[in-house]
Amino acid sequence: MNETIFQKRIDAEKKIEPKDWMPDGYRKHLIRQISQHAHSEVIGMQPEGNWISRAPTLRAKMILLAKVQDEAGHGLYLYSACETLGISREELIQQLHDEKAKYSSIFNYPTLSWADMGAIGWLVDGAAIVNQVSLQRTSYGPYSRGMIKICKEESFHQRQGYEIMAQMASGTAKQKEMAQDALNRFWWPSIMMFGPHDADSPRTGNAIKWKIKRQTNDELRQSFIDKTVEQAEVIGLEIPDPDLKWNEERGHYDFGEMDWEEFWNVVNGNGPCNKQRLAHHKKAHDDGAWVRDAAKAHAKKPKIAATN
Amino acid sequence: MAANADVWEVFIQSKNGLAHKHVGNVHAADKVMALENARDLYTRRNEGSCIWVVKATDIISSESEDSEAFFDPSNDKMYRHPTFYNMPDGAKHI
Numbered sequence: 001m002n003e004t005i006f007q008k009r010i011d012a013e014k015k016i017e018p019k020d021w022m023p024d025g026y027r028k029h030l031i032r033q034i035s036q037h038a039h040s041e042v043i044g045m046q047p048e049g050n051w052i053s054r055a056p057t058l059r060a061k062m063i064l065l066a067k068v069q070d071e072a073g074h075g076l077y078l079y080s081a082c083e084t085l086g087i088s089r090e091e092l093i094q095q096l097h098d099e100k101a102k103y104s105s106i107f108n109y110p111t112l113s114w115a116d117m118g119a120i121g122w123l124v125d126g127a128a129i130v131n132q133v134s135l136q137r138t139s140y141g142p143y144s145r146g147m148i149k150i151c152k153e154e155s156f157h158q159r160q161g162y163e164i165m166a167q168m169a170s171g172t173a174k175q176k177e178m179a180q181d182a183l184n185r186f187w188w189p190s191i192m193m194f195g196p197h198d199a200d201s202p203r204t205g206n207a208i209k210w211k212i213k214r215q216t217n218d219e220l221r222q223s224f225i226d227k228t229v230e231q232a233e234v235i236g237l238e239i240p241d242p243d244l245k246w247n248e249e250r251g252h253y254d255f256g257e258m259d260w261e262e263f264w265n266v267v268n269g270n271g272p273c274n275k276q277r278l279a280h281h282k283k284a285h286d287d288g289a290w291v292r293d294a295a296k297a298h299a300k301k302p303k304i305a306a307t308n
Numbered sequence: 309m310a311a312n313a314d315v316w317e318v319f320i321q322s323k324n325g326l327a328h329k330h331v332g333n334v335h336a337a338d339k340v341m342a343l344e345n346a347r348d349l350y351t352r353r354n355e356g357s358c359i360w361v362v363k364a365t366d367i368i369s370s371e372s373e374d375s376e377a378f379f380d381p382s383n384d385k386m387y388r389h390p391t392f393y394n395m396p397d398g399a400k401h402i
C-alpha cells in the first residue's frame with residue numbers, strides 16, 4: 001500500500017523528503033550511493049593536494065587550493081544529505097575506514113606530473129559533471145538540492161583542468177608529451193568512473209525505477225565521450241583508443257572495450273594507491289581528534305562560568 | 309570518542325533586503341563555530357550578506373503526512389485570492 005503511493009509520487013516526479021515514508025531498499029540504496037559520492041569528494045582531495053605545494057605559478061597554486069577546498073565542501077553537502085536518511089557522520093566515516101563503504105576508484109591512481117592536474121580537472125571532474133548534472137533530477141530532495149549546488153561550482157573545475165592541458169599541449173615538446181601521457185593514463189579510468197555496463201549492473205533496475213538514477217551508466221558514459229573527443233582534438237591531443245570512431249548511424253562515437261579486470265581489481269582494494277589513500281584519511285581523522293575535543297570543551301565553558 | 313557535534317541549519321540572505329533562505333547545515337560545537345563553518349561552506353562565492361544558524365533540534369516542522377489536514381482550513385477560502393472577484397468591464401488599475 002505504502003509502496004504503491006510511494007511509486008505514484010515518484011512517477012509523478014514528486015521529490016521524496018526525509019520525513020516521507022520510503023521503502024527500505026530505497027533508503028539503503030541512497031545511503032550507499034550518497035555516502036560513496038561523499039567519500040569520493042573527500043578522498044579526491046588527496047591526488048590533487050599532492051601538487052598544491054609544487055604548483056608551477058602562484059596563480060596555479062591559488063586555483064588548485066580553491067578547487068580542492070570546493071571538493072571538501074562537496075563532501076560536506078553530501079554527508080549532510082546522507083545524514084537526513086538517519087545515519088550519523090561518525091558511522092559514515094567509520095564505514096569508510098572499515099572499507100564497508102567505497103569511493104570512486106579513479107582516486108586510487110597516483111598523480112605523477114603537473115599535467116595530471118590538467119587531466120583530473122578536464123576528465124575526472126568532466127565525467128563527474130555528466131553524472132552530477134543528471135543527478136540534479138534525482139528523486140530524493142536533499143540529494144537533488146546538493147547536486148544543484150555542486151554543479152554550479154563544478155564548471156570552473158573542468159575549465160581549469162582543460163586550461164592546464166591546453167597550455168601544456170601548446171608548450172614545449174616535453175610539456176606536450178607530459179600532457180599526452182596524463183591523458184593516456186587517465187582516459188580509461190575516467191570512462192570507467194561511470195561503472196560497469198548496464199547489463200552487468202544489477203542494481204540499476206531499482207535505481208531507475210525509483211528515479212534515484214535518471215540515466216544508466218552506459219548512457220552517461222556515451223554522453224561524456226561524445227563531449228570530450230572534440231575537446232581533445234582542439235588542443236591537439238590524442239585519445240588512447242584505436243577503436244574510437246564516429247558512428248553516423250548511432251549519432252555517437254563508438255569506442256573500445258574497457259579493462260574490467262583492472263577496474264574490479266582497483267575496486268577491491270588493489271589499485272596503486274588504495275592503501276595510501278585510506279591510511280592518510282585515517283591519520284588526518286585521528287590527528288584531528290584533539291581539535292574536536294577542544295572545540296567541545298570550549299563550547300561548554302561559558303555555561304559553567306555563567307552558573308558559578 | 310567524544311559525542312557528536314551539533315547540527316546547525318544554515319539560512320543565508322543573499323542580498324540586503326531579501327529574506328533569509330535555507331541552504332543546508334553544518335556541524336559545529338558552538339554558535340561561533342557554526343557561523344564560521346557556514347561562512348566557509350556556503351559563501352565561498354559572495355553568496356551572502358548575512359547568515360543565520362539555528363540548532364536543528366530547535367526547529368519544529370509540520371508533518372508532511374498530515375499536510376492535507378493541517379492546511380485544510382485555508383483550502384476552501386478562494387475569496388482570499390484576487391482572481392475570485394468579478395470586475396466590471398473597463399475598470400482599470402485594480
Ligand SMILES: [Fe+2]
Pocket residue numbers: 041070071074150154
Ligand atoms: Fe566535486
Ligand SMILES: [Fe+2]
Pocket residue numbers: 071125154157
Ligand atoms: Fe570538482
